[in-house]
Amino acid sequence: MASTSSYSSSPCAACKFLRRKCMPDCIFAPYFPPEEPQKFANVHKIFGASNVSKLLNEVPPHQREDAVNSLAYEAEARIKDPVYGCVGAISVLQRQVMRLQKELDATNADLFRYTCNEMPTTQPAGAGIRRINEAAAGASSYPQSSVYYYNPSPWNNDLCGDGYQRGGDNNM
Structure with missing residues (x-):
């Protein structure tokens, strides 16, 4: 109590x-x-x-x-907020989450495009996981200690940012 x-x-x-x-x-x-x-x-x-x-x-x-x-x-x-009360606060937070999700998706798409442009052409096509170097552009090797992985959002299958949906499970 x-x-x-x-x-x-x-x-x-x-x-x-x-x-x-x-x-x-x-x-x-x-x-x-x-x-x-x-x-x-x-x-x-x-x-x-x-x-x-x-x-x-x-x-x-x-x-x-x-x-x-x-x-x-x-x-x-x-x-x-006399009109909406806590529903108004929830709505504001939902819009903020959607805006941040779009920003994250755009950043992931930029990261993917950067990764595709920086990858050597002799690199074998992986299973959707790309490595990028954390160091400045122009580095010739990809050290294992600074590896990032691109994991596309499950809400956005537009991997290349050109409006076309590719791969993945579209049943989400």
Whole structure:
């Protein structure tokens, strides 16, 4: 459980906020300790004390702390973004992941093109794994200590960056 406050000496954050006496069987006390008044203030502002009380009474005791943490997270997100709440934050993060994945794919494609242009023509065609030198361009050998491997993204089979899909499993 969250907190073990003494109900007679210090009311929980909910009862203090609502200006009522905190009883020993207070449904809010274990989840809204007196040290965290803003947590209950946010939840109350978004969901209302009555609704939170009803929800906590319907949820099994072993899941109440998770429910309160979810309510507190959503309430804080709704205060920051009243329209979208935590869905807005998730959407921003998903767009960021997609942008970074595209950047990674472009970098891998550049790396692959660089590897194809720098490979000696006598090198036998490997099983899709290419070695490149970490040192400056123009080095004539590929030391084993500085080997990188190109592993294309499973989301992008455009290995040469020219818009055509080659090889790989296209069923992803």
